[in-house]
Amino acid sequence: MKKMICGLLLAGAVTAPAMAQDKGPEARPIYDRSAVLPPSVPTSDDVLRIPVPKDYNVPKGSFVLVGGRLFDGTGKAARPATIVVQGKTITAVLKPGDRTWPADAVVYDVTGKTVMPGLIDLHAHLTFFAAGDAVNVYSAANYSGAESTMRGLKRMATYLESGVTTVRDVASHGDVPFVLKAKQAAGEIFGPRIFAAGQLITQTGGHAAVHAFQQGYPEIADKNLNSMVRIASGPQEWREAVRMQFAKGADLIKLASEYTQEEITAAVDEAHSLGLPVTVDSETQYIDMAIRAGVDSIEHPLPRSDAAVALMAKRGIASVPTLVAYRVIMRGSGGYFGSTSRRFQLDETVNENMAAKMRRAGVKMGIGLDVVALAGTDYLPGSYIDELESFTRIGFTKVEALVAATKTGAEIIKLGDRLGTIEPGKLADIIVVDGNPDEDFAALRKVRTAFVNGRLMLQDGRVYQPAHEEVPFPNARK
Ligand SMILES: [Zn+2]
Numbered sequence: 175m176k177k178m179i180c181g182l183l184l185a186g187a188v189t190a191p192a193m194a195q196d197k198g199p200e201a202r203p204i205y206d207r208s209a210v211l212p213p214s215v216p217t218s219d220d221v222l223r224i225p226v227p228k229d230y231n232v233p234k235g236s237f238v239l240v241g242g243r244l245f246d247g248t249g250k251a252a253r254p255a256t257i258v259v260q261g262k263t264i265t266a267v268l269k270p271g272d273r274t275w276p277a278d279a280v281v282y283d284v285t286g287k288t289v290m291p292g293l294i295d296l297h298a299h300l301t302f303f304a305a306g307d308a309v310n311v312y313s314a315a316n317y318s319g320a321e322s323t324m325r326g327l328k329r330m331a332t333y334l335e336s337g338v339t340t341v342r343d344v345a346s347h348g349d350v351p352f353v354l355k356a357k358q359a360a361g362e363i364f365g366p367r368i369f370a371a372g373q374l375i376t377q378t379g380g381h382a383a384v385h386a387f388q389q390g391y392p393e394i395a396d397k398n399l400n401s402m403v404r405i406a407s408g409p410q411e412w413r414e415a416v417r418m419q420f421a422k423g424a425d426l427i428k429l430a431s432e433y434t435q436e437e438i439t440a441a442v443d444e445a446h447s448l449g450l451p452v453t454v455d456s457e458t459q460y461i462d463m464a465i466r467a468g469v470d471s472i473e474h475p476l477p478r479s480d481a482a483v484a485l486m487a488k489r490g491i492a493s494v495p496t497l498v499a500y501r502v503i504m505r506g507s508g509g510y511f512g513s514t515s516r517r518f519q520l521d522e523t524v525n526e527n528m529a530a531k532m533r534r535a536g537v538k539m540g541i542g543l544d545v546v547a548l549a550g551t552d553y554l555p556g557s558y559i560d561e562l563e564s565f566t567r568i569g570f571t572k573v574e575a576l577v578a579a580t581k582t583g584a585e586i587i588k589l590g591d592r593l594g595t596i597e598p599g600k601l602a603d604i605i606v607v608d609g610n611p612d613e614d615f616a617a618l619r620k621v622r623t624a625f626v627n628g629r630l631m632l633q634d635g636r637v638y639q640p641a642h643e644e645v646p647f648p649n650a651r652k
Contacts (some may be wrong), residue, residue, distance in 0.1 A: 202468070204588070206295060214323060219359070219601060219627070221369065221425045222449050222586050231359055233252055233628045236260040238275045238605070241285035244629035245612050247580035247595035254611055257289055259602040262628035266598055271636040284606050288617070290576070291596050292339025292366070292556060292603040292624060294583030296494045297473060297542025300326035300354060300368070300401065301347040304550060320433075322347040326354050329551040330365025331637045336555035337621035337629075339603040340367045342404045342587055344428045344453060344540070345374035345382065345402045345472065352423040363399065364631045367603065371428035371453070371589050372419035375402040375441060380405070381430040381455055381516065416444040425451045426470075430462035435467070442467040451588050453494070457518065465491060471586055475525040475532075477499065477518055487535040492586045494542035495529040497564040498557050502545055530568040540586045541565070559615045573612050602628040 183405050203227040216230065217223035237259050244255035244267065258266040258275045268274065301322035327344070333341060343351045351370035357363045376383050383403045406415040429438060435457060438454070445452045446468065454464045457476035464472060465485050471492040486493065501522055504511060510520040533539060545557045558579075565575035584594025592601050604625045609617030624632035631638055 188326055189624070202443050204446045204451060204470070205449050217594060219367075219589070221451065231627065233360075233361065234261075234419075235280065236265075236278070237280040237282060237625075237630075239282050239284045239289050241270075241283050242287045242289045242606065243610070244596060245288055245290040245576065246575060246597060247291040247624040248597070249577045251573075251580070252288060252610070255289075256638045257596060257604065259604070259625070259628050262601055264596060264598055264602050264604075267596065270645040281468045282606075282623070284532065284623075286608075287622065288601075288607045288610055288612070289596065290304075290605055290607065290611065291580040291594055292605050292626065293337045293579050293618075294340040294342070294541065294587070294594065295333065295338050295366075295543050295558070296342045296344075296471075296540045296583055296586055297496050297499075298329075298333075298341040298344055299402065299544070300329050300341070300342050300343050300399040301350050301562050302550065312362070312510045319348055322350045323353065327363060327365070330354065330358065330363070330368075332554050333363060333366045334624055334632050334637055335621065335635065336501060336558060337605040337607065337624060338366050338554070338558065339605065339624060340369070340574045340587070340593060342426065342583075343368055343370040344426075344542075345371060346435045347402050348373070349422050355423070355425075356464055359627070361627075361629055363636050365626075367593075367626055369425040370423070371426050372422050372424045373402055374417075374428045374430050374455070375406055375415040375419075375612065376403050376430040377432050377437070378407060379403050380432050401467040406437070409434075409436045412437040413444040416441050416448070416450075420445075420448045420450065424450060426450055429456075429464075429469070431456035433460065433463070435463045438463050438467040438469075439442075442469055457516070465489070470588075471540075473544070475528045476516075476520075477524075477528070480531075482538065483532055483535045485651075486532065486537045490538065492538040492540060493529070493532050494540050494581075494586070495530055495532070495564075496542045496544040497526060497568075499546070499559040500525050500545035501564075502547055502553075502557075506547065526564070526568060533569050537583060538586065539565070539578055540583040541575075555618050555621070559618055562615045562618075575615075576612055605632075 215225055216228050218226045239257040243252045245252040254270045256268040355368035355370050358365050358368055374382055383405050404415045406412045419427055427450050429441055442452050451470040453471040453473060454469045455473045456464050461478040461482050465482060471494060473494050475495040504520060504522050510516060541561050543557050543561055545553055562575045565578060581594040584590045593603060604627050605621050606623035607617050608620035608622055611617040622635055
């Protein structure tokens with residue numbers, strides 16, 4: 175039976191999409207390793223929850239934030255409260271006047287400011303080429319790991335200044351995002367917590383892989399080069415591509431259309447066996463295939479059937495609509511051009527309507543930017559504020575949009591029990607904002623202080639880097 179998808183105008187001849195059929199959870203769910211550990215066993219702060227020593231990644235000391243209004247990210251109205259942090263953990267939320275915190279705690283007076291969970295960007299590319307780069311190849315973007323690393327470092331600082339304490343990197347150069355992640359977690363460099371997919375996996379000529387061919391760099395679009403894209407052909411290669419990202423330390427797997435049903439089913443099965451969630455950048459019939467394969471989230475507001483939207487809601491498949499990125503593209507160039515991998519027309523209103531439809535259907539939605547074109551990360555915090563405003567245009571209240579930016583974002587990363595709200599037991603990813611962002615998003619232009627994992631990383635709006643601690647060298651002269 176042929177059906178039109180959502181009444182969208184499709185450019186050129188596009189096969190009518192196979193409608194997604196709900197045959198129940200056919201794909202293997204994520205193997206949850208935390209389920210086999212008693213809660214007393216400390217685990218790392220990543221998706222795999224690998225057991226770690228008790229003092230793993232715990233900063234010294236404790237601090238309290240006194241005198242502010244707390245927007246805790248749960249959806250409750252902001253209220254006056256004192257927040258107590260010991261090491262990397264929020265240990266108490268006290269009523270004003272209650273001073274039962276550790277005697278040696280550092281006290282921050284945040285009177286007149288809002289304390290809230292750090293923002294989450296679910297769709298980042300830390301190493302994506304910058305405007306003006308000599309080698310402006312969309313898919314490859316990078317010849318030099320050193321250059322990618324430096325680019326990523328600069329962007330991490332920009333995120334932090336904008337109140338973003340977690341980024342989900344959904345394709346970056348080679349092993350660079352994993353190195354940045356490890357160094358940030360160790361407190362050696364400053365920026366948001368990183369959850370990284372490694373290379374995006376697609377087919378020959380698939381999304382993000384096509385431009386390298388067009389621009390005369392076929393070697394970059396090869397199967398395994400050190401780019402942000404890995405091309406795979408056939409189910410076994412899609413499995414192998416997933417295993418490669420896992421081997422490098424992936425927290426999730428990012429797939430992109432196009433693919434066959436067999437390829438995406440194999441990739442999702444492999445990822446879920448390894449304990450990794452899967453997100454996919456796809457559209458039309460490829461979304462149907464992704465749903466059948468059992469993906470965990472779908473990026474962008476691209477065309478899909480009503481049946482697909484209903485199945486996303488029913489199966490808890492999240493959406494990261496990245497509305498701001500598409501607005502930047504479409505207002506900038508009047509359409510979506512230069513890609514043979516996306517043979518349909520895009521329109522700002524149609525995109526927003528699709529996102530509104532997903533919200534109405536009850537699809538879980540989080541904030542991701544994907545603004546990589548032109549000035550990219552330099553648009554922060556405006557680009558983040560713009561996405562929050564887009565969420566209010568598709569039906570979210572301001573408070574609900576901020577919950578999507580914090581609590582829901584953490585849930586989509588599969589770390590809803592550790593991140594995204596300010597409650598006792600959660601990791602201390604906290605920002606202090608001058609003003610009331612739950613009433614006026616513009617207050618997010620004035621993020622004064624940020625803690626990531628209990629570490630002070632932003633002070634007076636500037637990245638805070640403590641002096642190094644001298645280590646006495648052996649056999650020193652007395
Ligand atoms: Zn992207």
